[in-house]
Amino acid sequence: xxxxxxxxxxxxxxxxxxxxxxxxxxxxxxxxxxxxxxxxxxxxxxxxxxxxxxxxxxxxxxxxxxxxxxxxxxxxxxxxxxxxxxxxxxxxxxxxxxxxxxxxxxxxxxxxxxxxxxxxxxxxxxxxxxxxxxxxxxxxxxxxxxxxxxxxxxxxxxxxxxxxxxxxxxxxxxxxxxxxxxxxxxxxxxxxxxxxxxxxxxxxxxxxxxxxxxxxxxxxxxxxxxxxxxxxxxxxxxxxxxxxxxxxxxxxxxxxxxxxxxxxxxxxxxxxxxxxxxxxxxxxxxxxxxxxxxxxxxxxxxxxxxxxxxxxxxxxxxxxxxxxxxxxxxxxxxxxxxxxx
Amino acid sequence: xxxxxxxxxxxxxxxxxxxxxxxxxxxxxxxxxxxxxxxxxxxxxxxxxxxxxxxxxxxxxxxxxxxxxxxxxxxxxxxxxxxxxxxxxxxxxxxxxxxxxxxxxxxxxxxxxxxxxxxxxxxxxxxxxxxxxxxxxxxxxxxxxxxxxxxxxxxxxxxxxxxxxxxxxxxxxxxxxxxxxxxxxxxxxxxxxxxxxxxxxxxxxxxxxxxxxxxxxxxxxxxxxxxxxxxxxxxxxxxxxxxxxxxxxxxxxxxxxxxxxxxxxxxxxxxxxxxxxxxxxxxxxxxxxxxxxxxxxxxxxxxxxxxxxxxxxxxxxxxxxxxxxxxxxxxxxxxxxxxxx
DNA sequence: CTGAAAGCGCTTACAG
DNA sequence: CTGAAAGCGCTTACAG
Numbered sequence: 001x002x003x004x005x006x007x008x009x010x011x012x013x014x015x016x017x018x019x020x021x022x023x024x025x026x027x028x029x030x031x032x033x034x035x036x037x038x039x040x041x042x043x044x045x046x047x048x049x050x051x052x053x054x055x056x057x058x059x060x061x062x063x064x065x066x067x068x069x070x071x072x073x074x075x076x077x078x079x080x081x082x083x084x085x086x087x088x089x090x091x092x093x094x095x096x097x098x099x100x101x102x103x104x105x106x107x108x109x110x111x112x113x114x115x116x117x118x119x120x121x122x123x124x125x126x127x128x129x130x131x132x133x134x135x136x137x138x139x140x141x142x143x144x145x146x147x148x149x150x151x152x153x154x155x156x157x158x159x160x161x162x163x164x165x166x167x168x169x170x171x172x173x174x175x176x177x178x179x180x181x182x183x184x185x186x187x188x189x190x191x192x193x194x195x196x197x198x199x200x201x202x203x204x205x206x207x208x209x210x211x212x213x214x215x216x217x218x219x220x221x222x223x224x225x226x227x228x229x230x231x232x233x234x235x236x237x238x239x240x241x242x243x244x245x246x247x248x249x250x251x252x253x254x255x256x257x258x259x260x261x262x263x264x265x266x267x268x269x270x271x272x273x274x275x276x277x278x279x280x281x282x283x284x285x286x287x288x289x290x291x292x293x294x295x296x297x298x299x300x301x302x303x304x305x306x307x308x309x310x311x312x313x314x315x316x317x318x319x320x321x322x323x324x325x326x327x328x329x330x331x332x333x334x335x336x337x338x339x340x341x
Numbered sequence: 342x343x344x345x346x347x348x349x350x351x352x353x354x355x356x357x358x359x360x361x362x363x364x365x366x367x368x369x370x371x372x373x374x375x376x377x378x379x380x381x382x383x384x385x386x387x388x389x390x391x392x393x394x395x396x397x398x399x400x401x402x403x404x405x406x407x408x409x410x411x412x413x414x415x416x417x418x419x420x421x422x423x424x425x426x427x428x429x430x431x432x433x434x435x436x437x438x439x440x441x442x443x444x445x446x447x448x449x450x451x452x453x454x455x456x457x458x459x460x461x462x463x464x465x466x467x468x469x470x471x472x473x474x475x476x477x478x479x480x481x482x483x484x485x486x487x488x489x490x491x492x493x494x495x496x497x498x499x500x501x502x503x504x505x506x507x508x509x510x511x512x513x514x515x516x517x518x519x520x521x522x523x524x525x526x527x528x529x530x531x532x533x534x535x536x537x538x539x540x541x542x543x544x545x546x547x548x549x550x551x552x553x554x555x556x557x558x559x560x561x562x563x564x565x566x567x568x569x570x571x572x573x574x575x576x577x578x579x580x581x582x583x584x585x586x587x588x589x590x591x592x593x594x595x596x597x598x599x600x601x602x603x604x605x606x607x608x609x610x611x612x613x614x615x616x617x618x619x620x621x622x623x624x625x626x627x628x629x630x631x632x633x634x635x636x637x638x639x640x641x642x643x644x645x646x647x648x649x650x651x652x653x654x655x656x657x658x659x660x661x662x663x664x665x666x667x668x669x670x671x672x673x674x675x676x677x678x679x680x681x682x
Numbered sequence: 683c684t685g686a687a688a689g690c691g692c693t694t695a696c697a698g
Numbered sequence: 699c700t701g702a703a704a705g706c707g708c709t710t711a712c713a714g
Contacts, residue, residue: 003690003691003692004691004692004693005691005692013700013701014700014701014702015691015692015693015701015702016693016694016700016701016702017699017700017701019692019693019694020693020699020700022692023693027699027700028699028700029699029700032699032700044477046450046453046454047454047691047692048395048454048456048690048691048692049451049454049455049456050391050394050395050400050455050456050690050691050692051395051690051691051692051693051706052691052692052693053391053692053706054389054391054392054395054690054691054692054706054707054708055691055692055693055694055705055706056692056693056706057706059391061434068420069410069416069419069420069423070413070416070417070420072411072413075410075411075416076411078410078435079409079410079411079437082410082435082436082437083437083439086436086444086447091434091436091451091455092434092435092436093402093432093433093434093435094419094423094433094434094435095423095427095432095433096420096423096424098424103427106427109387110390110432112387113387113388113389113390114390114391114432115389115390115391136385222622251622255622255623258623258624259623278619278622281563281592281596281619281622281624281625282596282599282600283599283622283624283625284622284624344706344707344708345707345708346707346708354684354685355684355685355686356685356686356707356708356709357684357685357686357709357710358683358684358685360708360709360710361683361684361709363708364709368683368684369683369684370683370684373683373684388707388708389706389707389708391706391707391708392690392706392707392708392709393707393708393709394690394708395690395691395692395706395707395708396689396690396707396708396709396710397690397708397709398690
């Protein structure tokens with residue numbers, strides 16, 4: 001591989017001149033520049049970005065740390081993150097943490113050693129050590145779908161889980177429902193907590209006491225939703241609707257109902273959260289709350305870009321709105337279906 | 342950020358010594374080494390991987406070029422690629438080409454400039470320019486789900502689309518089907534072509550003439566499958582089964598049938614390809630052909646690792662087997678359901 | 683076992 | 699407009 005030196009030698013000019021042509025610096029005669037450029041082409045010269053990074057203290061790479069690229073949410077975000085960043089000359093190195101604390105830390109260390117210019121992170125564990133690493137990095141970082149620890153002053157971009165849930169609940173209220181069950185994901189999940197908060201507050205605002213027998217914490221899968229629906233129907237038989245904290249759980253609830261000949265939305269209404277593609281399947285048509293997932297990736301990347309350009313460590317966070325998607329799994333209490341009985 | 346030089350100065354030793362401690366080179370006294378390591382900790386020293394890459398001519402990064410991380414296939418592969426590579430000390434920079442030739446080339450150029458150690462690629466366009474770039478790279482490259490142009494000698498890893506299709510067809514034959522329709526993705530798609538080949542050859546082996554009225558080329562979506570099913574049912578009404586070249590198409594066929602009260606598998610059997618998660622949904626239960634998608638990513642990464650270690654440009658390709666997944670959308674011709682009529 | 687020196691491939695003041 | 703020189707932060711023969 002020829003270097004800048006080889007080109008210089010061939011042309012009998014100095015490396016400075018070659019460098020100036022390469023970076024189209026103004027201090028070079030147009031003719032000289034053309035000659036150099038031509039020679040570069042002739043010798044198949046490719047600039048060495050590593051050498052350039054070393055001296056410029058800028059690697060033009062950003063890190064993306066997510067729990068699992070296999071999750072449609074994160075892959076959608078990763079897609080847009082890459083798109084806007086690569087358009088701006090950055091390469092993105094990504095890592096799946098698999099929600100393992102050691103891998104999160106390993107990544108942060110790597111960010112430091114590789115001299116990355118900025119990172120977008122969705123951490124699940126932030127102990128003191130990780131927080132300290134994050135600070136020592138001294139580069140722009142934006143949190144995606146997570147809140148940064150107070151005091152770090154780093155921005156985040158996320159959806160308004162709380163409000164999205166309130167909207168879903170209000171929709172259910174507008175249909176006349178009062179006894180509404182909750183099928184949640186694991187208790188420790190951040191998004192799960194936010195959605196639960198929305199559920200409880202909505203109930204309270206209607207003067208309804210949350211009923212612990214109508215609340216179930218589970219995993220995140222269809223099977224979990226299936227089982228939870230069974231339990232809830234038994235423990236709180238007066239329930240007329242169910243809010244599932246994510247679509248997989250909601251689909252599980254639907255499946256339980258289908259297998260046990262429980263009419264949805266006749267006997268019970270079901271609403272989900274996420275708007276996964278499959279919720280729009282002909283057999284499902286789950287009403288749910290949509291999140292602008294691609295938008296999120298784009299916003300995070302643009303925010304980071306802005307911080308890198310202005311060399312700032314802090315910025316305003318971005319909270320995106322959700323959208324209520326009404327399909328076929330909710331109906332009024334005592335509605336047409338009920339009358340048929 | 343302290344450098345090796347700062348540490349050396351603090352301790353009154355040479356930079357060589359510090360470097361030796363860092364790389365635990367044998368030529369250093371244990372005590373000295375400990376002192377240095379301790380000082381590094383004290384001053385929060387982090388080695389600069391960029392400088393190291395420059396001098397070692399090894400960046401410890403590999404590139405992953407895929408069409409779209411949002412496609413469950415590629416995200417599954419990307420997951421495992423990252424897992425095995427990061428375990429071996431490599432960082433992976435990924436790019437979505439969005440099936441755009443310019444982005445493919447831009448990536449290849451970047452690989453060259455960034456001095457990546459190896460790449461895994463799923464190209465959709467390989468013109469002469471791209472091929473030349475690929476050769477000039479002079480690093481290990483493995484193709485994923487694509488065949489390298491002959492003469493390059495580069496290995497690929499993929500699933501046996503042809504055989505998977507033959508297995509599905511044989512299953513249909515075993516159920517007594519003879520008039521079998523084909524719903525394909527776009528004609529130019531590599532995987533689509535392979536599966537079509539399997540379809541036609543299977544038919545021929547049974548002495549059945551492929552019927553152009555029972556063959557439909559489409560897009561890749563559920564909606565495409567829906568429309569195709571309508572057309573096929575009209576043009577080839579004697580058809581008793583349909584092979585859909587991917588699951589989305591198969592689901593669309595199922596949806597058309599459901600809406601038009603066409604019994605599946607009673608009136609017509611449907612089989613797909615891919616084994617997407619949603620095909621196992623209670624309402625769908627599509628029989629299909631499974632591909633070991635995570636396995637594919639792992640194999641590609643391990644193959645690349647091996648090539649990088651042995652510094653080879655060539656290796657044996659890996660063709661993975663598919664698995665026939667029998668669920669509920671296929672039944673014998675003149676089977677129980679038919680008798681009910 | 684330790685250190686001085688050269689060098690990886692660039693960029694960037696500084697002089698002219 | 700051009701060139702000589704220093705330097706980015708390391709590693710690696712080479713001498714001792």
